[in-house]
Amino acid sequence: MSDCETRLRQVAAELLSSGQAARVIGYGPGTLPERTRPVFLTKPEETIVLVYNEHCRNNLVSYLMRVKEEGKSAIVCRPNDVRTLVSLIQEQQIEREQVHVITFTAKNADSNGAQDAAKPALFDTLIETEVEFPPAAQAELELFIDKPGDARWEAFKAEMEKCIRCYACRNACPMCYCSECFVERSVPRWVGEGSDVSDTMVFHITRAMHLAGRCGECNACVEACPMNVDLKLINRKINSDLLELFGHRAGVDPEAPAALATFDPNDYNDFIK
Amino acid sequence: MSEKKFEPKIVAFLCNWCSYAGADLAGIGRYQYPPNVRVIRVPCSGRVDPLYILKALQNGADGVLVSGCHPGDCHYIEGNYFARRKFAVLKNLLEFLGLEEGRVQFSWVSAAEGERFSQVIKEVTESVRRLGPARRMVKNMAIPEPLLKEAEEIATRLEQDAACSQRAGSGQS
Numbered sequence: 001m002s003d004c005e006t007r008l009r010q011v012a013a014e015l016l017s018s019g020q021a022a023r024v025i026g027y028g029p030g031t032l033p034e035r036t037r038p039v040f041l042t043k044p045e046e047t048i049v050l051v052y053n054e055h056c057r058n059n060l061v062s063y064l065m066r067v068k069e070e071g072k073s074a075i076v077c078r079p080n081d082v083r084t085l086v087s088l089i090q091e092q093q094i095e096r097e098q099v100h101v102i103t104f105t106a107k108n109a110d111s112n113g114a115q116d117a118a119k120p121a122l123f124d125t126l127i128e129t130e131v132e133f134p135p136a137a138q139a140e141l142e143l144f145i146d147k148p149g150d151a152r153w154e155a156f157k158a159e160m161e162k163c164i165r166c167y168a169c170r171n172a173c174p175m176c177y178c179s180e181c182f183v184e185r186s187v188p189r190w191v192g193e194g195s196d197v198s199d200t201m202v203f204h205i206t207r208a209m210h211l212a213g214r215c216g217e218c219n220a221c222v223e224a225c226p227m228n229v230d231l232k233l234i235n236r237k238i239n240s241d242l243l244e245l246f247g248h249r250a251g252v253d254p255e256a257p258a259a260l261a262t263f264d265p266n267d268y269n270d271f272i273k
Numbered sequence: 274m275s276e277k278k279f280e281p282k283i284v285a286f287l288c289n290w291c292s293y294a295g296a297d298l299a300g301i302g303r304y305q306y307p308p309n310v311r312v313i314r315v316p317c318s319g320r321v322d323p324l325y326i327l328k329a330l331q332n333g334a335d336g337v338l339v340s341g342c343h344p345g346d347c348h349y350i351e352g353n354y355f356a357r358r359k360f361a362v363l364k365n366l367l368e369f370l371g372l373e374e375g376r377v378q379f380s381w382v383s384a385a386e387g388e389r390f391s392q393v394i395k396e397v398t399e400s401v402r403r404l405g406p407a408r409r410m411v412k413n414m415a416i417p418e419p420l421l422k423e424a425e426e427i428a429t430r431l432e433q434d435a436a437c438s439q440r441a442g443s444g445q446s
Contacts, residue, residue, distance in 0.1 A: 144369075145369065149368075149371045149373065149374075150371065151371070152369070152370060152371035153370065153371025153372065153409055154371070155371075156370045156371055157409075182324065190324055190328065192412070196412050196413060198331045198410055198411060198412040198413070199331070199412070201327070201331075201410060202324070202327045202328065202331055205323070205327055205366065205367070205370075206323060206324050206327060208366065209323045209324075209359075209362070209363060209366075212359075212362050234366070234370075237365070237366060237369050238362055238366060241361075241362055241365050241366070242362065245361055245362075246358065259358065259362075260355070260358050260359055260362065261355075262358075263351065263354035263355055263357070263358050264354075265344060265345065265354065267354065267357055267358060267361070268357075268361050269344065269357065271360075271361060271364055271379060272357065272360075272379040272380060272381055273378065273379065273380035273381070273393055273396070
């Protein structure tokens with residue numbers, strides 16, 4: 001057991017015994033090695049199961065959305081999960097007072113390559129740790145951009161052909177909280193039945209557009225995908241564009257609205273005739 | 274048939290207050306423009322969901338044009354500013370993924386710019402014509418049943434004809 005886990009259990013037990021939180025949402029050991037699963041703890045003695053390591057793959061903020069009406073929750077957040085939580089608070093989906101954020105220090109917390117964002121945008125308890133998660137897919141993005149257009153399209157098409165449209169990416173995503181998703185709309189039917197790759201493209205491009213300026217690159221979609229579709233590339237591209245064009249980073253400022261929910265009269269205009 | 278110039282199908286989303294009126298003015302002023310555009314009138318360029326653009330491409334549009342009021346002229350004050358951010362991201366993403374540059378285009382045309390409207394349509398049509406028919410993103414439509422039947426009938430008839438003429442030829446010699 002690492003130091004950070006000892007500290008995590010201690011903090012969680014204190015929160016539960018003092019009644020500051022009705023529950024702790026965290027990671028517990030999975031049924032297989034190198035796996036973890038979400039645990040919902042209500043008693044201080046249960047906090048012994050809490051773990052924090054590089055096998056923590058879910059974004060627990062998705063669960064927070066389901067229990068937000070039932071008292072204050074303490075939640076274990078990986079560094080990038082905090083960004084999704086910040087966006088949700090910004091969108092008034094979660095009240096800041098209703099959540100106690102337990103998060104960790106990280107070397108590559110900032111997905112845009114800057115090293116100055118090791119401190120999360122928002123937290124109640126910050127725990128020192130050596131646990132690290134893979135950095136954002138910036139290198140893969142640059143590799144992809146260097147390819148000619150036809151090769152890029154073929155690569156994208158090959159990724160999309162892997163997709164079985166199980167929508168696990170959407171279900172795992174804390175930012176996809178619409179009660180009715182456009183893919184399930186039948187009037188009009190935006191995403192057709194069957195396995196046509198163009199429908200899969202419509203789904204993934206539109207989901208990426210819906211996440212523009214809101215995606216914290218927590219990687220929950222990638223981890224949830226049973227077919228290993230490279231989903232992080234699209235989100236990385238949008239986030240990198242938003243930083244370049246509008247100086248916007250998703251989920252780092254609780255006061256700033258999402259990039260596409262605001263504008264500047266002097267925005268980039270060169271692409272318009 | 275191969276001599277015939279490719280005529281692209283272009284879906285144009287025009288905002289009700291500026292570009293649609295601009296198109297109207299082009300008509301009143303008798304400014305000619307290519308008949309390749311299919312105009313869809315929308316209340317504002319901000320009303321155009323990226324999904325509309327994707328669906329147009331998927332269902333066989335060779336190009337998509339979104340046109341609205343100039344920045345600062347929006348009937349709803351700020352709709353086109355939101356649209357501009359949204360489309361900057363969408364256009365970059367589509368081109369990043371390998372969709373040909375120019376399939377999706379954007380313009381500002383005011384209600385007073387009839388001549389400019391015809392000019393924009395000419396430019397868009399020519400640039401899409403140069404790209405050729407859309408192949409990417411297009412939904413593969415299955416060949417309709419009656420067409421398949423007809424093709425089969427023609428094939429069998431041709432086979433029979435060929436067999437007949439062969440027999441006739443061998444009988445002569």
